Amino acid sequence: MNLYDLMMERRSVRYFKDTKIPDHILEKLIQVANNAPSGGNIQPISIIIVQGVEGKKKLTEFVGGQPWVKNAPLSMIFCIDFYRIKKWTLKSDTNFQGENSLSHFLIAYADLMCAAQNVVILAENYGLGSVYVGSIQSKIDNAREYFSIPKYVLPMMILSIGYPESIPEFIPKLKHNLIAHNEKYKILSDDEIVEAYNNKYGDFDINVDKYLEKAYIEVVEASKQHKTSWIKLVKKRMKKLEIRNHAQFLFKLRYPSKAMVEFNEKQIQAFKNAGFDIFQ
């Protein structure tokens, strides 16, 4: 498959076969992560390779029980790592202070995602599937403690990888010409914006199961792998919250705006616990 087709056909995979990833492939995945672009070529990242039952179980717990983390043969925890650089600079008569710099933090997070996305693409090329799990960011303290992660290191993203048991057929996306602006930013009218998202998600709530498949594939996949019917629970919540459109579904139920803002405090504290003080 050529690279364009491979990237256009990639989908997040959340249902994996129970087949170990050969060591020589894992080695290559790590190599492409290490060869990713990095601001200033500082390479402020570390990756924790988790393949053991206990580690995967704990990791699943830290991400609110998402079953693909437990069922994938491999999860990679991508960390912003300033520990290594700080030590090196202190031994070299200087003092890197990335932990107090918003700019170093933002670039390091971008580096981390470049490395992770290199892994995603190479994994696809080997017939593997993968899914990012960002929810680890809500349990940074727990993850740091369990995986013996030192100060100045933040676990920021999981990539769970394995041979696909099933791959979602369709995920709605915006039309590609909507995200590209020619030379200058083109402001769309309110109607054009509403239409763009209507095009993306289609009619709301004609058939809730079908809708969830499009808008919340995670609950469909979780229900396949777990005794609990997450679909039923979500339907109940939709009713209770009187969800009437896609935007409400996303920001009243999935990512409730108020809770997301209130979460800042906990997250900033977890950063501080890891020695990061970038929001003074």
Ligand SMILES: Cc1cc2nc3c(=O)[nH]c(=O)nc-3n(C[C@H](O)[C@H](O)[C@H](O)COP(=O)(O)O)c2cc1C
């Ligand atoms: C930063 C980031 C965080 C994500 N976190 C999760 C997650 O916690 N759980 C999950 O099941 N999928 C997660 N995903 C996967 C997205 O849900 C998925 O990319 C999106 O639905 C689009 O589907 P596609 O990857 O098949 O195009 C994450 C993706 C990104 C880029």
